[in-house]
Structures are given as C-alpha cells and as structure tokens.
Amino acid sequence: MMVLVVLLLVLLPQAVSKFPGAECSISDPLPILYKYYQLGDLNIAGITSQNFVFLSSINFEKPPCPELFDDTMVLTQLYQHILALAFAVKEVNENPQILPNVTLGFQIYNSQFSASSTYQASMELLSTQERFIPNYKCGIHNNPVVVIGGPNYNVFLHMTAILSNYKMPQLAYGSAPVLENEKEGAFITQMFPNGIHQYMGILQLLLHFRWTWIGVVYLDDDNGDRFVQKVLPIFSQRGICFDFIERLPKQGSSSANNLIVEKGINMIKKIMTHTANVVIVHGEIQTMLVLRTLFQYLKFSNEPKKAKLLIMTAQMDFTSFPLQRLWDVDFIHGALSFAVHSKEVVGFQEFIQIRNPISEKEDKFMRVFWEHTFDCLLPVSMVDMMDKEFCTGEEKLESLPGSIFEMSMTAHSYNIYNAVYAVVHALQTMHPSNSKQRTIAGGQGKKLLSQVPSQTISLEIAKHINISCHLIYL
Known part of the structure; x- marks a missing residue:
C-alpha cells in the first residue's frame, strides 16, 4: 500500500491550481484555462495540449464551476509547440514580401488532452472572442482561416468532429485519425507521415x-x-x-x-x-x-x-x-x-531565449510553464505554492536539461512551423498581388482573402505539403 501512496504522489502535479469561489451558472461552461491570442487581419487557430487539468468527481448537483478544477500537470516540453506557431507567425509578419499589407494572428487553446475541452475549444472558434455563443460571430476580424491541431490522435479526432461540419480547413501536426467520412477528410491535411x-x-x-x-x-x-x-x-x-x-x-x-x-x-x-x-x-x-x-x-x-x-x-x-x-x-x-524529420530553424532559439513571463501578458501558457519548470512563483500567482521562491523572469531556459525543455526544434514543433508556412503559401497563391486583381490594395485585399471558400484554402494547403520524405530512422 505504501508503494501506491508513493506512486500517487509522483503522479500528482507540483501544484494544485486554486480558483476563488464564484457564482456558477448552468449556462456558462467551465473555462479553458490556458489560451494565447495575437489577432491579425487573418488568424491561424491552434488547438494543442500542454497541460492535463483534472476535475474533481462530478455529482451533477450544481452547475459547472471552476471549483471542479483539481489538479494541473504540465508537460513542459510541449510549450515549445506553442512557441513554434508564434515564431512562424512572427517570421511571416516581418517579411513584407510574403503577404503584403496583411498581418497574421493566432488563437491557441489548450485542449487539456480531454474530449470535452477539445470540443469546447472548437466551439469557441465559432463564437465571438471571449463570448461562448457558438454560431454567433460579431465581426470577422478574429475568424480563423485554418486550425492546426495536435499533438495526438484524440485531440484531432474530437476537433474535426465539430470543425468539418463548418468546412474549416484543418492540419494535423501529430498523429491523425483515419476518418471513414469522406466529407470530413476533404478539409484535413496531415503533416504527420502516413x-x-x-x-x-x-x-x-x-x-x-x-x-x-x-x-x-x-x-x-x-x-x-x-x-x-x-x-x-x-x-x-x-x-x-x-x-x-x-x-x-x-x-x-x-x-x-x-x-x-x-x-x-x-x-x-x-x-x-x-x-x-x-x-x-x-x-x-x-x-x-x-x-x-x-x-x-x-x-x-x-x-x-x-x-x-x-x-x-x-x-x-x-x-x-x-x-x-x-x-x-x-x-x-x-x-x-x-x-x-526535423531541422534547426534559424532564429528559433534566439526567439525562445528572449521570452519573459513578466512582459508576455497575453501568453497564458507561459505562466504555468515557467512556475512548474523553475519551481518558483510569478507575481500575483494563484497557485498554492507559497513555500516557493518568487520567479525573477530572468531564469534561463537554456540552463534546463533536455528532459524538461529542449532548445532545438523538435519534430512536432517543426511540423507546426511547416504547417504555418503551408497555410501562408496557400494564402499567398490567392492573394490579389499574385492574380489579375493587382490593382486591389490594402484592406480590400484582406477582405477578399477572408472571403475565400474554405475548401479552396484546403486544396491550396494540400498542394504545398510534401509528406513523402518525412519519415526517417533513428
């Protein structure tokens, strides 16, 4: 019995997230705890998993409430997936030759390795930002043109059950399911080898x-x-x-x-x-x-x-x-x-090294990653770790062992990086500056791109992906 107790302590996280009591309504779903927004003219959505967020037993005697959140366990290596997407978008925005007069943004959600959170993240993409009303969009500025999902089979399986009904282009950067429904498959591109x-x-x-x-x-x-x-x-x-x-x-x-x-x-x-x-x-x-x-x-x-x-x-x-x-x-x-297959991308390590949890306010993944990785507390933290030291924000990621965080781009991160560029090249093909509509400029060009049919984007993305040489032996 003692062994079971020891192993259970190992399985539990370093910290248990505490959420203050609040009025809970049956109409309000449990929130997705970790998100990262950077909105642009055109947005790429990401549904990924960095943390396991366990729930207490549900007895259905009261509405869903944040008090149900019990344990949080962080897979620190997976934070690199979020950074790979953010870095690729940054690279594109800094190159005026790729999508002239158009900025890319992103919306990244933590699916928590659970079906319910993945479904909820998918539905939030169909709602106005910060308002969970599926099928109601106030404005088009935060509509994603594509969704990149992973890192595992279940995350992609659950998100495609929702998004394929809306003909949303999707890219799997990890293992992808074998779909029996041809209609779903029409909007899916696999970055991972067959x-x-x-x-x-x-x-x-x-x-x-x-x-x-x-x-x-x-x-x-x-x-x-x-x-x-x-x-x-x-x-x-x-x-x-x-x-x-x-x-x-x-x-x-x-x-x-x-x-x-x-x-x-x-x-x-x-x-x-x-x-x-x-x-x-x-x-x-x-x-x-x-x-x-x-x-x-x-x-x-x-x-x-x-x-x-x-x-x-x-x-x-x-x-x-x-x-x-x-x-x-x-x-x-x-x-x-x-x-x-993966390879080192120029500038990626430097991008990682300058990240700072104090200044990066929009990156909600970073706080929990930083606190668990360096075993410290960031200011105004709600994590019950009061016996720990405060983080300075100057801790060095390159000082960590590879078993905690890798500085070199991993294979899954490289798939995300390539997925972003597959989307960009597809959009570039449809951009007015590359067509007969060269005289259309600025905002009009952005509007035209935002109105391109989803299936057209899916087909263009598929053209720009070559999977044949991805698998190698180690």
Missing part, C-alpha cells in the same frame, strides 16, 4: 534481426485498437508471434488515480514475468511520462527486473512532468525509435 509506412518499417526491422517473439504495449484509444486489429495480423502473417499484448491505462479524473496506478502496476508486473525481450510500444506524445512512472515503480518493489528492448513509434516523444526530472531514464537506453 502510419502504414512506419508499421512496415517496424516489421522489416523485426524480420531483419529475427525478432519473432515479441510483446506489444499500446495506448487505450481508437488508434491503439486499430493498430492491434489491423496491423498486428499483418505481422503474424510474416511470422511474428506475440508473447503478450497489453493496454496502457487511460488518464482520468483525480479521484481515479488510484485505479489507474493499480492497473499500470499489474501491467508492468506481467511484462517483467514474460519471456519476450523485444517490446513494441505504440503510444502518443504523453505515453513516455506514463512509462517513466511505471518503470519507476520497479525501484520501489521486489519485482524481477529484466532488460527489455523497446521499439517506440514516431508519435511518441520524450515528455515528463517536472517532478520526474531527477528520475533515471535507463529503461530507454538501447531503445529504438522511429522519428519524424
């Missing part, structure tokens, strides 16, 4: 080294189920046999943590008792923090410890909570991972 190429690569790797007796661990979602049902039979036909196929536990509400931990511990016990030494891990970007927690359990237990060779899919990335910064990562030593 999964079938990756799975065939894994199969060739297994056959090359004659690893025919393996285990499989997969995430408990539709994408994981499809991998087990559609891909593993192909492996079997080529002579691959499975010692075990285990499902990783889902995240849930704070009250469900005990059950999640118990399921995870039982799973890790099974893996250690089986004979297969090669294990395929089919996960998403948050899967690494779950694996780190479960393998950390072995350090507090008498369970047998066996070295396993992990083969991890490209959707995964090295993510962790700040509390995990001192943990060993020896369980991934020798692991093999597929990855999406």
Whole structure:
C-alpha cells in the first residue's frame, strides 16, 4: 500500500491550481484555462495540449464551476509547440514580401488532452472572442482561416468532429485519425507521415534481426485498437508471434488515480514475468511520462527486473512532468525509435531565449510553464505554492536539461512551423498581388482573402505539403 501512496504522489502535479469561489451558472461552461491570442487581419487557430487539468468527481448537483478544477500537470516540453506557431507567425509578419499589407494572428487553446475541452475549444472558434455563443460571430476580424491541431490522435479526432461540419480547413501536426467520412477528410491535411509506412518499417526491422517473439504495449484509444486489429495480423502473417499484448491505462479524473496506478502496476508486473525481450510500444506524445512512472515503480518493489528492448513509434516523444526530472531514464537506453524529420530553424532559439513571463501578458501558457519548470512563483500567482521562491523572469531556459525543455526544434514543433508556412503559401497563391486583381490594395485585399471558400484554402494547403520524405530512422 505504501508503494501506491508513493506512486500517487509522483503522479500528482507540483501544484494544485486554486480558483476563488464564484457564482456558477448552468449556462456558462467551465473555462479553458490556458489560451494565447495575437489577432491579425487573418488568424491561424491552434488547438494543442500542454497541460492535463483534472476535475474533481462530478455529482451533477450544481452547475459547472471552476471549483471542479483539481489538479494541473504540465508537460513542459510541449510549450515549445506553442512557441513554434508564434515564431512562424512572427517570421511571416516581418517579411513584407510574403503577404503584403496583411498581418497574421493566432488563437491557441489548450485542449487539456480531454474530449470535452477539445470540443469546447472548437466551439469557441465559432463564437465571438471571449463570448461562448457558438454560431454567433460579431465581426470577422478574429475568424480563423485554418486550425492546426495536435499533438495526438484524440485531440484531432474530437476537433474535426465539430470543425468539418463548418468546412474549416484543418492540419494535423501529430498523429491523425483515419476518418471513414469522406466529407470530413476533404478539409484535413496531415503533416504527420502516413502510419502504414512506419508499421512496415517496424516489421522489416523485426524480420531483419529475427525478432519473432515479441510483446506489444499500446495506448487505450481508437488508434491503439486499430493498430492491434489491423496491423498486428499483418505481422503474424510474416511470422511474428506475440508473447503478450497489453493496454496502457487511460488518464482520468483525480479521484481515479488510484485505479489507474493499480492497473499500470499489474501491467508492468506481467511484462517483467514474460519471456519476450523485444517490446513494441505504440503510444502518443504523453505515453513516455506514463512509462517513466511505471518503470519507476520497479525501484520501489521486489519485482524481477529484466532488460527489455523497446521499439517506440514516431508519435511518441520524450515528455515528463517536472517532478520526474531527477528520475533515471535507463529503461530507454538501447531503445529504438522511429522519428519524424526535423531541422534547426534559424532564429528559433534566439526567439525562445528572449521570452519573459513578466512582459508576455497575453501568453497564458507561459505562466504555468515557467512556475512548474523553475519551481518558483510569478507575481500575483494563484497557485498554492507559497513555500516557493518568487520567479525573477530572468531564469534561463537554456540552463534546463533536455528532459524538461529542449532548445532545438523538435519534430512536432517543426511540423507546426511547416504547417504555418503551408497555410501562408496557400494564402499567398490567392492573394490579389499574385492574380489579375493587382490593382486591389490594402484592406480590400484582406477582405477578399477572408472571403475565400474554405475548401479552396484546403486544396491550396494540400498542394504545398510534401509528406513523402518525412519519415526517417533513428
């Protein structure tokens, strides 16, 4: 029982966000806690996840209220995704040759890795800013021309269920769902490589080294189920046999943590008792923090410890909570991972280095990132961490270990950066300065771009994306 208590403390965040009591109305939804606005003539929306925001148990005895917010857990590495979008927009706005007389803006929402928050963020894009009235837009200045979503399968799946009905162009910068509905697919472009190429690569790797007796661990979602049902039979036909196929536990509400931990511990016990030494891990970007927690359990237990060779899919990335910064990562030593191509973008590191949480008032993601990353308090903070020191705002991101925050652009961030430019090139193609309407200038040009049909934008975006060479081996 003591082990469960220790592990639960590990799973809980560094801080519990407190929200003052307020009158709660049944007509007001729970707010999305973290947003970042910079409005322009044309706006790119982003729906992404940096934080898990857990809710207390809901008994439906009173209207939704911020008091339901219980725990906040920050995946500090994912803040770079927000910065990649902001940096790309900044680059475009500083280059007068790209979209003359037109400024780009952005609206970024934290989907909190939950279906409800993703649906709500999608609906907010269809409402007037700061007023949650879907289908009511007062003015067109903050209408997004496209939505970039990720980093995982579920975020994109939930947002496209809403936005495709409105023919909103969408780009997936992480793993994207396989959509059965052709109408939805008409407005979706994937920046992430087609999964079938990756799975065939894994199969060739297994056959090359004659690893025919393996285990499989997969995430408990539709994408994981499809991998087990559609891909593993192909492996079997080529002579691959499975010692075990285990499902990783889902995240849930704070009250469900005990059950999640118990399921995870039982799973890790099974893996250690089986004979297969090669294990395929089919996960998403948050899967690494779950694996780190479960393998950390072995350090507090008498369970047998066996070295396993992990083969991890490209959707995964090295993510962790700040509390995990001192943990060993020896369980991934020798692991093999597929990855999406990325390269260093000139000026990106400098852009990161000059960020300051004191002056960046509009970036609501930055405060929670900074406080959890540097274990300090920013002025006027509502986080219950009064035993901590105050942040100066001069803390250096480059001083952080890579397990907390990377200065080099990651593959997911590079996908976002390229997604912005795919949108920009599509808009550039339709800009009056590149057509017969060269005499139209300034505001009239902006108006024409804002009235371009969504499907036309989707088609133009697809033309500017080349996915064929994204997948590489590491």
